[in-house]
Amino acid sequence: MSPYLQNPPPARPRLVAHLLTRLAPVAGEEDLAALIEPLPDNVLAGALQLDERATLHSLKAAARRARPVDEKKVVTHDGATWPVPRERMTDIHAIVARMGEDIASLARDAQDMEVRTSALVELGWPPAAIDAYGKRATRVAQTLLTLDEEGV
Incomplete structure (x- = not known):
């Protein structure tokens, strides 16, 4: 197994922001949820702060689907x-x-x-x-x- 796969580099907020900005208008919420789910919260938050052009509504909806809300009262x-x-x-x-x-x-x-x-x-x-x-x-x-x- 390659050393890259054993120890992948950390996600970079600027790269994540760029990718999400490009994908948000064309990708479905399920696809975005699949992308967002493995991201650490600080990387996702940093990506949203770096690029305000991202479709925040789509990203927030995808984040909610990726991180289920506790449905109890x-x-x-x-x-x-x-x-x-x-x-x-x-x-x-x-x-x-x-x-x-x-x-x-x-x-x-x-x-x-x-x-x-x-x-x-x-x-x-x-x-x-x-x-x-x-x-x-x-x-x-x-x-x-x-x-x-x-x-x-």
């Missing part, structure tokens, strides 16, 4: 929030928890446990997610409503 000073839109969620546990909260909220508003699939679709849930995780989410919702009744 986050508590901030403004209250609890979910960091990923419903239609883009992929973490099964987060999907079930969030859909369960939505079903419980809809059931409270409707004053019964009759929640229609169309109501979940209106909130942004894809029908495939409802089919796949709806039963588990309904059990979560029942638990949440029971805890509400008990005052917990």
